[in-house]
Amino acid sequence: AQRVTQVQPTGSSQWGEEVTLDCSYETSEYFYRIFWYRQLFSGEMVFLIYQPSFDTQNQRSGRYSVVFQKSFKSISLVISASQPEDSGTYFCALSELITNTGKLTFGDGTVLTVKP
Amino acid sequence: EAAVTQSPRNKVAVTGGKVTLSCNQTNNHNNMYWYRQDTGHGLRLIHYSYGAGSTEKGDIPDGYKASRPSQENFSLILELATPSQTSVYFCASGPGLDNYAEQFFGPGTRLTVL
Numbered sequence: 001a002q003r004v005t006q007v008q009p010t011g012s013s014q015w016g017e018e019v020t021l022d023c024s025y026e027t028s029e030y031f032y033r034i035f036w037y038r039q040l041f042s043g044e045m046v047f048l049i050y051q052p053s054f055d056t057q058n059q060r061s062g063r064y065s066v067v068f069q070k071s072f073k074s075i076s077l078v079i080s081a082s083q084p085e086d087s088g089t090y091f092c093a094l095s096e097l098i099t100n101t102g103k104l105t106f107g108d109g110t111v112l113t114v115k116p
Numbered sequence: 117e118a119a120v121t122q123s124p125r126n127k128v129a130v131t132g133g134k135v136t137l138s139c140n141q142t143n144n145h146n147n148m149y150w151y152r153q154d155t156g157h158g159l160r161l162i163h164y165s166y167g168a169g170s171t172e173k174g175d176i177p178d179g180y181k182a183s184r185p186s187q188e189n190f191s192l193i194l195e196l197a198t199p200s201q202t203s204v205y206f207c208a209s210g211p212g213l214d215n216y217a218e219q220f221f222g223p224g225t226r227l228t229v230l
Binding site: 043050108 | 147149151156157158159160161164172174175204206208210217218219220221223224
């Protein structure tokens with residue numbers, strides 16, 4: 001069974017600081033992707049970045065990057081130079097290739113507050 | 117720009133009533149999904165579809181039906197709404213050719229069942 005856990009319900013940082021949000025997951029599959037989404041205060045879900053399981057290189061996209069520890073089934077989202085506009089809820093989600101549905105299994109999210 | 121729209125954005129229903137939530141996408145994506153999000157939690161998959169005429173059960177399908185009459189439209193139907201179905205419902209679309217690709221989400225529908 002697939003499961004995603006985000007143990008930090010909340011997080012905070014000061015403007016300009018680097019922020020790390022953690023996620024762990026359970027899967028018995030070899031091929032999968034981990035997605036990170038941000039939910040704005042309006043409720044809108046915004047895609048940030050994804051990490052394929054078969055890629056040993058940590059993915060980067062603008063100020064977002066991940067630290068992927070496949071053997072520990074752990075992945076962290078790193079936001080560099082955080083800004084107050086980065087505040088919101090960040091979700092980690094797992095998609096397994098074997099199901100071939102594109103289905104996402106979400107964690108419960110981490111609410112991030114970036115203080116000016 | 118990918119676009120997924122939902123209607124209505126807010127809905128108040130009575131217990132036992134029928135509720136239909138609608139979703140439209142202009143991405144020409146094959147796959148569409150319905151999720152629900154309860155306060156303080158992540159999204160959970162209710163139903164999904166691979167294309168017009170297809171619907172599949174997700175992780176929490178009980179009490180819900182889905183309909184995909186066309187590539188663009190995907191509806192979620194609550195035949196007999198219950199207070200436990202009070203939640204925010206999100207529709208999403210995905211390419212389908214690459215089931216690994218990110219999904220694009222609609223703005224959500226807040227449903228309250230009294």
